[in-house]
Amino acid sequence: MPRHVQFLTEHSVSRIPPILCAIILIFPKCYPDRMKFYFAFDSDESIRNICNEITGMTYTPDIDEADVVFFGPKPQIGKSTKILQRLYAGTDDLNLSSIPAGITVLSNAGGYNEPVAETVFALLLSHYKKVCRHNSDMHAGIYKKLGVETLFGKRIGIYGFGGIGQQVAKIASVMGMQVAAYSRHRIPFPDVTWHDSLEKLAESIDILVICTPLSPETKGIINASILDRFKGNCIVNIARANIVDQDSMLSFLSRNSDKYFLTDVWWGEPNIKVIPPENCVVTPHIGGNGGEYRNEAFARAFRSVKSFLEGNMHNVVK
């Protein structure tokens, strides 16, 4: 294990003076070929080769030899583990305090932006075009046009403007929607109207899309107060169920049969204790899934480690 990588992972980078940090960060670029990685998930040779090509590191089947462990649902830690790189975008379900000091945990934020943003539009478009009901009618020989809507011209409000929120904004803009957003961090983005609070965003849009990570700050943040201000028609949750307060949302849907909750996540999933009401369209957390896309998402996790070793702190969650 090169000493500077050990140094980087054993200390909080933010405590290192910038000049020393810059010197340290130049070096790791030379050393990935001496490092080893382990896969804490089912893998075949082809995906190991992709990892090797992207990172320069060598695969080991022995976790105790591995400097970097790539993992899916559960992290595994070996004797040499310095970096835990998750394959998933989110890390809200991890118990970070149980991971020993000196081990850096990286998310795969950005790893699934496109399929997740697609799922927002899968929910919105199938709802607005009444695809399921129309298709079911046509298969029964019934030709009946139900009222449909277009997204063109509608005001979409994006809460959380990370990679997924930005991809939602790009698609919405091309579709001719008016894009507004609220996020802790504003980033330069064309044709986006920024709001100072979630309340102000909720008041001024037709469609609210929740794209923020789940954290102690965002848990239950979509509550009665926000829902009361929402005058639009649809709320889409593509993030995590518990960002939305369950009682508030169920009450809102019960009181407003003409408003819809389109969601890829559900409270208590995979156990469905509360059956979704009629004005819900629900998919079972398939946003990040994507058949052949899996290799692309994994490749992004491999690039995430490489990027960290090159001094980029974007995906560091611990």
Place this chain on the structure above:
Amino acid sequence: MPRHVQFLTEHSVSRIPPILCAIILIFPKCYPDRMKFYFAFDSDESIRNICNEITGMTYTPDIDEADVVFFGPKPQIGKSTKILQRLYAGTDDLNLSSIPAGITVLSNAGGYNEPVAETVFALLLSHYKKVCRHNSDMHAGIYKKLGVETLFGKRIGIYGFGGIGQQVAKIASVMGMQVAAYSRHRIPFPDVTWHDSLEKLAESIDILVICTPLSPETKGIINASILDRFKGNCIVNIARANIVDQDSMLSFLSRNSDKYFLTDVWWGEPNIKVIPPENCVVTPHIGGNGGEYRNEAFARAFRSVKSFLEGNMHNVVK
């Protein structure tokens, strides 16, 4: 009726020498305020005011006074009719030979680009994310992830590259798809791979989207020969049913249960004589529908007439 407008509509513009044409076309800009329009569809004052604002013409309830007649399903002709402007994008169902010489017929091509292109993605995304089946399961308390796909990285082939095809291409590009196209007229467009024939397009893509108008040349053009070359997964028809040869497609779907036909149009609609097979997703020609969008589509028809009077020949179909 100003003489030059009469001249324009009584003669094929292509027969006018370019310099004379240019002189003629400068003049009409001054005259719309002397012209009158009639609506051969149910309308209210607000939409008449929009037409007046856009065109400068005055509404008349007497068709015989109107220079321009806007129509939906059926054209109506009065004593003064010089221009028939359709509200729909397509004109394939009109019997143009029955319309007297001297009357110009204009389509509303481009009038519905966004909602129609949205419908392509409504069909594709609801299919690839299995929205209907997933939602039905979740409402039955069943949490089961079925295999889903992402559009990211897939190769989409667009047949017909007018306004709708271009809008499909824009959305597909933003979604990270590889865009290919075949069209009689190539237009400069970023990130599109052009093919020399429909056959070559069909051979090299995952998804074929039909966006071409129905005409004697395109009727039945998606036949067994094209379908045999298609190695992809989905064919989307957003145009007109009869561009696809019915027997060839039904045979193709019967032989390839893993391939899908996603379509907003159906042979013989609104009479469904053939029930769609399982590997079809069908909506009842709702592509151009869009609730509040109606005024926007109508405004585009008004601008089409204005544009014609300013010398633009884009939407002339007769």
